[in-house]
Every structure is written in C-alpha cells, then in structure tokens.
Amino acid sequence: MTDAQIRRLMGICGIAAGVLAAVGVPLYFLYSGAPPASNVLTRILLNLLMCAALLVFLTGLRHLIRNAGTSFEWLANLTFGAGLAYVTVTLVAASIEAGVVLERPDGTLDPTVDGPLAHANMLLHGSVARLLTAVTLFAAGYAILRSGALPRWAGRSAYTVAAVNLAFVPSLFFGTDAAQFYSAVGWGNTALTAALLVYWAFAVGVAVLLRSPRNSHDRTDRRWAGPTPSASPAAVVHTRA
Numbered sequence: 001m002t003d004a005q006i007r008r009l010m011g012i013c014g015i016a017a018g019v020l021a022a023v024g025v026p027l028y029f030l031y032s033g034a035p036p037a038s039n040v041l042t043r044i045l046l047n048l049l050m051c052a053a054l055l056v057f058l059t060g061l062r063h064l065i066r067n068a069g070t071s072f073e074w075l076a077n078l079t080f081g082a083g084l085a086y087v088t089v090t091l092v093a094a095s096i097e098a099g100v101v102l103e104r105p106d107g108t109l110d111p112t113v114d115g116p117l118a119h120a121n122m123l124l125h126g127s128v129a130r131l132l133t134a135v136t137l138f139a140a141g142y143a144i145l146r147s148g149a150l151p152r153w154a155g156r157s158a159y160t161v162a163a164v165n166l167a168f169v170p171s172l173f174f175g176t177d178a179a180q181f182y183s184a185v186g187w188g189n190t191a192l193t194a195a196l197l198v199y200w201a202f203a204v205g206v207a208v209l210l211r212s213p214r215n216s217h218d219r220t221d222r223r224w225a226g227p228t229p230s231a232s233p234a235a236v237v238h239t240r241a
Contacts, residue, residue: 010060014205058083068147075143093124137162
C-alpha cells in the first residue's frame, strides 16, 4: 500500500472508532438496573467493531511515526504494542460480559457487576485499560511532537488524554459502585474516560483525511512540521552546499 492509501484507511478507521463509541457509550446508561440481553449484546457488538477499527488506526499511526525517521522506530513500536494490548484487554472484557448474558439471557444480571468474573473484569474495564491507554498516548504524543508526523495539537491532546487516564488508575481503591464517578467500575472511569482514546482517534482521523500530503512519498507533511529532529546539522549543511 502507498502512504496515501495508508493515511486514508487510518483516517477512516479513526473516525469509525469514534462514531461507534459515540453510539455505544449511551447504551450503558439506558437502564438503572440489569439491562436486557439485547442491550448488552448490542453494545458488545459495537465494542468489537470499534476495536477492529482502532487496531487499523493504531497500525497506521505506527506507520506514520516510523516514516518520520529511523530514530522513532522504538516509539512507534511502543505506541502500537501498548495499543494492541489495550485492544486485547477490551476484547477479553467484552467476552466475559457477553458470557454472563449468554448464560442468563433473562435480563436478571448486570454483567458489569454480576457474575463469577464480574469483579475481576472491573480491572480490565478500569485500571488496566486506563494504564495501557496512558502508555499508548504518552508514547504517541511524544513521537508526534518530536517527529512532526501529525499536527502538534494531536501530540498535546494525546498527552492530556494520557494524563486523565493515568489519574484513574488508582480508582481500584475506591469501591465497586458503578454509580460513582471515581470507583473501580464508576461511570467516570469505565465510560467517560474510556471513550477519550477513541474520540482522540476520531479527531486525528479527520485531520489525516483533510490534510494528507500532496506527495505520498514524503516522509512527513511539511505543513505540519519543519525538518525532523533526526536530521543532523552536518546533513543540513551538506544539503545547502
């Protein structure tokens, strides 16, 4: 695939992940008690599709960072590796939730708090996912700001979202009341903060589609950044000579 095709696919998948999250998150707040099986399975299906889109987006992001220079290879791999772990954890958590309602489809159990693995699953939705998100976006933000692979606001906003997620990692000490904002399975932890990653992907996806470079062979878009930090002073002097 060419750079232009990868950028286009990355942008489309980033937007798709954000849209799927915007549709799926409200489904968690429709019922005050145990939701019907149809509600749970619908939001899980949306999560599965979101994870697929996010995986393609993260692969495209790694490509953009690596193309900025060989010195960014490690950061690109860290971003993708932590992001892949996040997607894996999210898929496992969704599978555990689905198992509860598939076993008891009568709508008497809330898979977020009921079931034999519900309390273990709280960490997958909460502190574990928040930590992996923080690692992903701290690495991505640093790589973006240093390489110029994306607009600078993308790097700064990645830092902000990463910091918010990191702040929710200790929520495991604050009980299991889903109605609380800051708890192991609180709505601020597992719904609001969890969605920030895909909303960031949505914004970056829009930027990638709107501001793709004219020349697909360019390593970075010159409208986004100047010379990459990896270029040595000697190389610059040689070029001007």
